[in-house]
Amino acid sequence: MRTFNPQVIVITGASGSIGAALAERYAGLGITLILQGRDESRLQRVQKNCESLGAEVVLMPADLAIPESARVWMRLILEETRPDLVIFNAGMNTNVSTHHGISGEDWQASDELIHLNLVAVMAMADLVARFMQQRQYGQMVFISSLAGYFGLPVTPSYCASKAGLKAYAEALRGGLAHKGVRVNVVMPGYVSSPMCDAMLGPKTFEMSPERAAAIIHNGLARNKARISFPFPLNFGTWWLAVLPASVSTWLVRLMGYGVK
Ligand SMILES: NC(=O)c1ccc[n+]([C@@H]2O[C@H](COP(=O)([O-])OP(=O)(O)OC[C@H]3O[C@@H](n4cnc5c(N)ncnc54)[C@H](OP(=O)(O)O)[C@@H]3O)[C@@H](O)[C@H]2O)c1
Secondary structure, three states, rough: OOOOEEEEEEEEEEOOOHHHHHHHOOOOOOOOEHHHHHHHHHHHHHHHHHHOOOEEEEEOOOOOOOOOHHHHHHHHHHHOOOOOOOOOOOOOOOOOOEEEEEEEOOOHHHHHHHHHHHHHHHHHHHHHHHHHHOOOEEEEEEOOOHOOHHHHHHHHHHHHHHHHHHHHHHHHHHHHHHHOOOEEEEOOOEEHHHHHHOOOOOOOOOOOOHHHHHHHHHHHHHHOOOOEOOOHHHHHHHHHOOOHHHHHHHHHOOOOOOOO
């Protein structure tokens, strides 16, 4: 395999906490960043920071919750910019709420979430995987979550989307390893952001987006199959997937992620 030195980098969700920190982490002379978000003023702020670090920045704002539109958007990017590295980072969360003893998520939000966090990502990744196979060069990165190891009662749809993304990324990695394409799944714990603030349950070992971006950047440079952090939260959540489900369900409730 050729030495991997990504110069054209696509980051979705670059107007958000982790995406912006990743963009700034990768920014430098000779680097072109293609940044997506919906909030153009926040994207422009990230652009300014990245340009001051020497990067060339192209803003490609878009709503990615509709898979067919996301595919059209990605096709345009592949044709016009020929990226070496694509980081699928945009995402959203929903929580369960309880009224008069009946609990559940808002279905509209769950529907949007599964399309944004999973289906649209697969719709775009399908195109990226074909493009990178042809070049026999490239890296695809999927931002999942430690919540993908075992379903948390407070946020079922989110956990489902992140577990799906993890499985999808692992499968792609196995299929593309001999075709010159790197595939990595990232499973962060709590990273300070509006999304993190809105999550229910205790936020143990919460870290800054800059620290998370440094860990991700390092793991991607080493082509780690799974970049999960921070220790020991990653170890603990990994065990939830390994233990008998009844024990894990009990532990999750004990830790404060149960539904009242
Ligand atoms: N923060 C954590 O604790 C944590 C932990 C594990 C995994 N993650 C994952 O890390 C990723 C980034 O999260 P974050 O913490 O940085 O959250 P964030 O600050 O809320 O950023 C979310 C990003 O996704 C974009 N986005 C949301 N809905 C979108 C839509 N319909 N179409 C296009 N873009 C959309 C947002 O764009 P606009 O704001 O411009 O609309 C924003 O750029 C997510 O996939 C999340 O699940 C986060």
